[in-house]
Amino acid sequence: MKYDLTKKPTRGAQRTLDAFFTTMLDLLSKKSFEHISVHEICEISNFPRATFYNYFDDKYDLVDYCWHVLATEIQVDQVTKVSSERDLVVYFDRIYDLFEAKQALLKGILKNNDFSGTLVNSFVNYLKTVIQHIFYESLCYSKPEIPTQLMADHCSETVMLILEWIFLKQQPTTKDQAHQYLETLLG
Incomplete structure (x- = not known):
């Protein structure tokens, strides 16, 4: 930039x-x-x-x-260590709330831009990178056989998969249902 x-x-x-x-x-x-x-x-x-x-x-x-301005609303500067992947729900909620607050904007963008097009891919990739950074910086993972970066990548991919499903593919889902998806997918 x-x-x-x-x-x-x-x-x-x-x-x-x-x-x-x-x-x-x-x-x-x-x-x-x-x-x-x-x-x-x-x-x-x-x-x-x-x-x-x-x-x-x-x-x-x-x-x-x-994308940078929108991502700052996740409050990356307030990253703290978390003790388990269950505590990642805090960060998931921040991102979920951002998507929910910007739902009208997302719908407008998706109405005029193809889901698999350059613009939407650029948004998803940018946000995925931000989420990977958040998880890498905050994850205190207790399983030494899995590298922290790998776990951060896995968690961020899972979070984005759920958020894409709900907000970009427009599948109505409550936050509680999203938490259930997150818990199930992260095991």
Whole structure:
């Protein structure tokens, strides 16, 4: 990503980033990613193309930024060690709540973008990477015969499988049912 996410943005930079973020998500809920242009993003955001290119390399870079902003709502900075995979329900709930809060946005995106297309795959892959990081950093796994990274990968794949089923494939499921799926799939 062109913009350095590790530094705190100025108020002006934050306003600009917020405008591009909001515009991109609004456009994604109205049309396919392939039909969105940088020109259109700039026109709706009311910023010149030069400003866009000060922050992003292209619309793919902007969409990665959008995924980053959404993923921060999982509160990765509040990762703590957990004692078992059962305690991963706390993190599952954070992610579930994010999907639930953004359900209208997800439905709009899925209405205009193919489930197996580039955009949805980019979202799923980005979020999967974030979840793998959370689980790797937080998992205190008591079985030394299974490497922590392997267990973190397994847990994140399982969590994403359940969330994709519920929210992206739009299978109505309560949080309690989702917990049951998680418990069954993780054993």
